[in-house]
Amino acid sequence: MVEATDQRQDFGDWLERQLRLRRMTQSALAEALEVTPAAVSAWTTGRAEPREDRKRAIAAALGVEEEAVLRRAAQVLPPSALNWHHRPAHRDGGREFGNAAAFAFDADLAVLAREATQNSLDEQFDPKRPVRVRYTLEELSGEHLRAFLDALQWDEIRPHFEASATDRHKVGRVIAEGLREMTESDSLLLLRVDDYNCTGLTGPDYGDDSKFAAVLRDQLNSHKGRSTAGGSYGLGKITLWATSRLGLVLVNSTLSGAHEGRTSRRLYGRLELPWHSKGGEDFAGLAGFGETDTEPGREGTARSWWADETTTRSLRLEREGRDPGTSFLIVGAHDAAGDAQTLQEMHEKLVRALADNFWAAMTSGRDSRPVLEASVTTLRNGNVVIPEQRVDPAVHQPARTRALSAYLNGEAVEQRTDTTQVAVAYVPLRVPPEKGAPRKESAEHNAVLLVTAADDNDREPNRLVCMRGNRMTVMTRRVTDLPLGTDAFQAVLLAGRATGSDAPEAHAAEQFLRTSEPPEHNDWTKTEDLVTSYVRGARQRIEDFRKDMLVAVRVLVGRRERVKTGGPAVLRELLRIDAHTTGARRPDRYPVVRHVEGSVDARGAWNVRVEVKLPRRTDPWSMTPTARFEVRSGSRPAISWAKLIAGENCRVEQGVLHFEAGATSASFEGVTEVSSHPVTGRMARVVVDLQKGR
Amino acid sequence: MNTVFPYPVLTGDITLEVTAVKLDGRPLPLSMISRDHKVVALHEVERSRWDEARLDLRVVLPEKELADGPWDDVACLAALTEASTNARATARLRRSDAGWWSGSLVFHRDAHLTRASLTVAVAATVDGESGRLVGMAEESWIVELDERIPARKQELNIHETDFRNGSETWLQTFQDAPWVVETTGDMPTVHLNTGFEGLVDFLNGGGAPVERAVRGMLAAQIAAEAWTAMFNAAVGDLECDDEGRPQWPTGWRDGVLRSMLPDVLPDLSISDALMEVHLRLTEGGWQELQPRIQYAAARRAKTPKNIANGLRAMSRDVETER
Amino acid sequence: MSTTSRDLPEQIALLPDVVASRYLTHSVLAGRERPPQLALIRGSEPMGTPAARWTVEPLRQLIDVAMRRHDGDRATADAWLAPRLHATLRITRREAADTRIWNFLAMVVAPDYVLWRHKGVTKEGDRATTDRFVGLHYKQTFARLWWAAELFRDGDDYEPARLACENQDVLNTMLRLAVIDHRPTARAVVRLLEKGLVRTGRDVNALGTAINTAAGTLVYDVLAPDEAPDADSRRYWIDEAENAGPVSLDNLPFGPDDGCVPGDSVDELVRRFAQLFAEAPVRGKEEGRIGTGRSNEGVSLDKTYSPF
Known part of the structure; x- marks a missing residue:
């Protein structure tokens, strides 16, 4: 990756920013360097660039390392330089009770997986390599939770949550529920969506031509990257915030093209609360987490910052390697559809949603690579609960x-x-x-x-x-x-x-x-x-x-030819020989064997226990039980009974079963006569039926 | 279930699927195989002559049950049989790593006539006894040699022909009859006489409600005759075993008797009913059974409904003409 | 009553059941009247291209010899005629399953043989039953012989088939059982006859029932694997009918050389069947009948013909 693409432009921007950060005027710098203010102005506007020795002098004047001037990189900020910035309420008193666009989506994990992954696909960087997306669910509790909240400066935003948590509107109720659950369970669920081999959030903090601004500044801005895109970072980005019960999403992006001379660890946090009032002050609800902006006209807002590795790790935003792309961390994630409650269920829902929506992008030919590779991992306090599961489209959409x-x-x-x-x-x-x-x-x-x-x-x-x-x-x-x-x-x-x-x-x-x-x-x-x-x-x-x-x-x-009709339809209909298999089935009006079990005893006789179903009738039934051996073809040889023993609701008289009047079920046992077996009993299967007594 | 084996057998599902068919090495279009109906149709317009067919099979067994149960040396065997040619072709299937059993079954056209049945049996050693039958496919497949559509044959043949000039010379003696029901052979046939002016066109036509209603009555009449003839033939053709007991028939006779016996003798189980009609035919009482047979045939032919609809349509037609 | 070859058509034709049945009157069955030959020929469909194998004359000659040689004990004609009929009428199973061929032989070519062989005392008097003219493969006069030869031969060796046909109970009982569609099973049954383990008609019936019943729990195909017959060899044998002379009257002819039944498989089944037969409890009984002894007991339902 090339760090700085347009040096001339970059140096001017860098210098201007350094001066602003130090609240140092151009003439003060001119004075320190013993140059004309016009020369400094030419540098800051990019019309000219100082010689190498002059740059070393500038470094000394600003109190930064020479290397920083030569690379013209923005400075990495320590956590102490970070702040939450809340947007004051509109002067006209208009109140927004939650991002209107957020309601356009069900905050359903399946929808999130679809929208976020589609955004990643639309931002593919190197078309020869697959886009990799990785979903990580992590539950934090105890020490881990507190460390995370500290890094997030939770105490600073907590009063705002509390002020917003009200049952007067839907968003307030969701926030209240989120806070309650966090307190009661002392745990918080994070869902991280990483993409790799994507453009990353390039461009300045503000402006029309910036992907960063498109995602994190504006609402409903569909910043179109390529003509194939279904609307890059369009409405889909809202699902990120909608999935958070707290309306809070943190971002870390590795840029495919340098901004402010840097590509790695561009961080930002954005909170979307409804209008609320705290300590007599009214707030619009929107807040940013980052470096305090000192640019004229933007004072009091937060801008993205270049973070060090420790801060990135403590905010659980560290990325793997230098492959460009973006990580979104949804704080207080939930599945509003409600069908995924446990970690396991949420994990499975994400896998299924990725497979169902992106099976095609994940499918490749034998000699090619797919457009997309996706995986889901579930952690608890940094420990693996469900190891990284690569989404295999062939399993879900064979x-x-x-x-x-x-x-x-x-x-x-x-x-x-x-x-x-x-x-x-x-x-x-x-x-x-x-x-x-x-x-x-x-x-x-x-x-x-x-x-x-x-x-x-x-x-x-x-x-x-x-x-x-x-x-x-x-x-x-x-x-x-x-x-x-x-x-x-x-x-x-x-x-x-x-x-x-x-x-x-x-x-x-x-x-x-x-x-x-x-x-x-x-x-x-x-x-x-x-x-x-x-x-x-x-x-x-x-x-x-x-x-x-x-x-x-x-x-x-279809079949290749039409069916030859086979006679008039009106007649065919009446001549179906499988008619007995369809239509209403008359209930049996006679006793039938419902169930038989049995085995062959030591003498080779079959001992069977038989249950009989009897149709309701006031008169008693008399039936002859028969045992036969099953055969491959032809009629089944009949077997004699050596013994018939009455069970429930019946008695045996001379080989005939007399069932009690009014009974609906009966049972009996039988032992076959071995000398009537045409083959040894253990070589045959036995069939028991009831016949009309003769 | 009223059957018991003398050893443990599989209770899980055994499913059989024909995945591909080759005729003399050339693959048959998949449209000739119906997984839903479990039928393969082998007749093709472009290829009337073929000698050897090869069916590629895939069988899924309840593997877990097999693994946990008392069965050793498990073998999975596919068998293609046709009663009319006493043909039996078998193939041992092999278990694949994917968990199913597969293999090819080859058979020859010369050994088959119209319709073969394909099923699968699972054999295993149980309690030291080898080759025990421990399971069979839930449903068998049908291989139709002369059909172009892979569907189960559900109705009998209806044959439209000119009795006077047709290829079946024996029909000439019936040349003034509108239809004849033939109950011999593989499947009964209703021969409709195209030489009987207007009949076939009318049966195949559309038209006004009255015309449709009359057509319904006519169809019911033909069908009732056909059912009566089929019932008589099925009972008359019953084979008896050495002890004089009628054996349950196969094919269409099975379907006809199962359809009609419950209406002919509703208070008897179907096997007792078969015995009873056999005795009535051979030992007297057949005449007394005729109204019951007519009733059962009329029910199959939906005669009551068709006549009622016909009369209703005609009376309405008369009313509107007034 | 004899038919001379002059009266006969040259080629076999196909006679539909419905036509044949029409002329099976009481007087035809009793032999008082010959079936109306011309009407029957008119009602038959020609076979298509004429071929040597459809020639009536050699068949008629065999039938005449059979009647001449076996008039003393007519049942013995079966063992003599079955292999010779099979070797002369060279057809596929597909063709043999068409009942119209057998109807034609019985009604047109040799109604006299049907009566000669099967006329006997029945409820309706001294006559042959209709199923000897038009009937199932194990009943019809010629079909049962052809199928017996087909199912019991061992490749081109008709000797097992001849042996099988010497025992009327094999023809009457075994031939109708689906178990013998498995060649090693059929071969093993005859082997038991050869060994003298099974002798009487009652033995044969008991063996048949035992095998048929045990088939409900044993898969013979797995115990005794068969090899598929060589269809090309059979096809060749059928086509060779054009060049074949009449079969020998004294020596057994050769059948289609489509492969022997695997010996190991036959041995295995012989062992198994001998054991089943020895263990069958009912065999010891002197009463010939199987079962409870009450007839008209009713019928058994479901799956009367099952491949397993």
């Missing part, structure tokens, strides 16, 4: 994963002959030209359709998953109107860049489909954007595409 890897390996076939095979077909998408674009012809893109047999335990078979871009799922459609006897399947449609093609048509299709998506990116439909951006007929193209893909699925799964 059929779809099989379909995609067969495609990536070039093993998909036109017609399946084996249940493990994957069939491929192409669905054309004719992309109309954009309004005013030089291209006047439609571009023809072939989307890839894959079909394979569903897994036996698949609870939602016969679905078509549609993806584009970096293989993100846009929608899952149910395929209906299938011919009778179609075996359960799963289908995957890859469109645009998801096909792996880099052709202009693929890019055109990608763009076109993105335009057809509503803000939630969960459908391909006739959006307003489509009409404004493309020439007439665009809506019809989407419509056709939607229809064609279903037709293609039916062709791939």
Whole structure:
């Protein structure tokens, strides 16, 4: 990684910042160095850069090491330089009871995993390497908890939590519950979301062109990094805060491009509380944790800081190696959906959500690497509870994963002959030209359709998953109107860049489909954007595409010819010889054997115990019990009874069972007559029935 | 369950799946295999001649139960049988590391006629006795040699033909009959006479409510005759064992008797009922049984419902004409 | 009553059950009237391309010789005719499962043989039963012989089949049991006959019941593995019908060389069956009947034909 990309710019920024931090004017520095104030001004604005010897003098004047001047890096701050900064309430008295956008999402762990990971994918840095995301759940208690809270300057923010914890509004109730539980259980749950091989939060603390600002400063800012992105750091980032009961998220980012001459350990904390009043003062609710800003006009706010390793560790934000990316630490994490309560359940829910949403990005061909690798770890006070679990898409989405890897390996076939095979077909998408674009012809893109047999335990078979871009799922459609006897399947449609093609048509299709998506990116439909951006007929193209893909699925799964009718339907219906297996079953009007158990005794006789079910009737029943040996084919040889012993609700008279009137069940025991066995008893299985007494 | 083995047997599910089929080494499209219906259809338009078929099988056994139970030398055997050709082809399956059993079963077209049954048995040594049957597949598969659709055959044959000029010369003697029910062979057939003007078109047609209602009555009449004929044939064809006891039949006769006996003799268990109708046929009392047989056939043919609907539709038609 | 070859069609045709049954009148069954040959031929479907194996003449000759040589003890004709019928009428099992072939032989080619062999005293008088003309594979006059030869032969060796057919109870009892579809089982049964361990009709029935019953707990295929017959060799043998002359009347012909039954497997089953037979308690009883002795006891339900 190159530390400083634009030195000229960087030196000026650095110098200005150093002066501001020391509350030192440009003329004071000019004086100390015995240069004109104009020269200093030229340095700070970047119009000129001092010679090496001059830089050494500047270092002496500022009281920093020469090395710091030469590398022009920002200073690493000690914890003592950090503060919480709370935004005062609006002058107009407007009150916000919680970040409005936070309510747009259920604070569900599955949603968090989907949104946060999608953001990471959108920020992939080196396209040749996978993005790695790692989710770590950690429960802190006792000493560990206190050390963490100290590092966080908990005592400073606690009064604000207490002031916000009120049952007057929903957010207040959530905070109250979070605080109560923390106190009662003396524990706090942290959920850390790390990504690696991602851009990281680059750019200045403020401004339109900064990823840092996009995530941590503005609300609802969708800072778009690349054209394939479904909205980078868009609404999705809100789920981070929504997952915290305390509205508190800490960040550590390793930058892919230097800011202030540095790349590692850029830290910041952001707290989202509702409007509250404390000590006669009104607060808007938003607070930042970091270095006190001294920039004119921004005094009293917090800016990100470059942390030392100790502080980073104490805030539980240390990252692995120098691979760029960001770590979000959600303090007081919970699953608002409520179906994951224990650590184990939360762990499993994260694994499942990652597999279900990103099985495609995690699937690769034999000779390639996937776009994404994901894992989940669970700790308690730094000790492993559930070791790092790599999310394996083949375990959770076996059929779809099989379909995609067969495609990536070039093993998909036109017609399946084996249940493990994957069939491929192409669905054309004719992309109309954009309004005013030089291209006047439609571009023809072939989307890839894959079909394979569903897994036996698949609870939602016969679905078509549609993806584009970096293989993100846009929608899952149910395929209906299938011919009778179609075996359960799963289908995957890859469109645009998801096909792996880099052709202009693929890019055109990608763009076109993105335009057809509503803000939630969960459908391909006739959006307003489509009409404004493309020439007439665009809506019809989407419509056709939607229809064609279903037709293609039916062709791939269906039988190749229609059934010859086999006579008039009206007659066929009445001539079903399996009729007895369907329809209403008349209850038995006669006694039946419900259960038999037994064994062969030392003499070779079968001893059986038999339970009988009797239909209700006022008259008594008389039935003859029969024992037979089962055979491979033909009739079963009958066996005589040596002994019949009445059990419940019956008596035996001359080989006939007389059941008591009104009884609904009865039992008896029998011993077979060995001399009637056509084969030795232990070589046969015995069948007991009841027959009408004759 | 009214059967007991003299040694412990498996209680867990044993499932069998045909994963692929090859005819003379060429793979059959997967659409010819139905996992839902458990049927393989081997007839293909493009390939009417083939000699050897190979079924790739996968069987899942209750492994945990097997491991914990008193069974040693466990063997898993697939068998393809067809009663009409006395054919029996078997294959020993091997256990894979993945936990299931797999293998291929090869059979020849020359050894089969129409429909073979495929199942799996598990054998093991129990209490020192080797080769004991300890489990069988829950449901067997059907391999249809002449079908193009892998579905269970559920209704009898309906054959539309011109009795006068058709290939079955024996139908010529029935040339003025609208239909004939044939109950010999593998599956009963209702021959519909296309030479009987209007009949087949009417049965296959759509039309107004009245037309549909009349069609229902006609279909019910044909069906009732067919059921009666099938019942008589099934009872008449009963094979007796050496002691004169009728044996329970197989195939369509089994289905017909199971469907109708509970309506013919509702107070008897189905086996007692079979004995009873056999005795009535051979030792007297058959005539007295006729109304019961007609009743059972009419129920199968949904005659009461169809006649009621027909009469209702016609009376409504008369009313609207007024 | 004899049929001369002049009256006969040259080739075997396929006679549907429904047509054949129509002419099985009482007088035909009693032998007072010949089946109407022309009507039956008209009701039959031709076989397609003519082939030597469908030629009627060699079959008719065998039948005539059988009647001539075995008139003294007609049941002995079975053991003589079965292998020769099988070697002359070279067909696949698929073809043999089509009842129309057997209907044609019984109704058109040799109704006289059916009566000669099977006419006997019945409730309805002195006559043959219909199932000897149109019936199941173990009942119909020619089908039972062909299938006996098919199921009991050992590769190209018809000797076990001949032995099996010498015992009427093997034909009547064993042939209907599904257990003998397993070749080592069929071979082992005949081996017990060869060894003299099983002699009388009652022995054969007891053995059959014992094997059929023990098959409910033993998987013979696992105890005694078979090797699949060589389908190509059989196909070759069938095609060779074009070049084959008439079979020898005095020496056993050779069957399709589709592979012998594995000897080890047969030995294992011989041992097992001998033991089952020796242990069967009912065998000691002098009463011939199995079971309680009450007839018309009712029927047993469920799975009358099961592969295991």
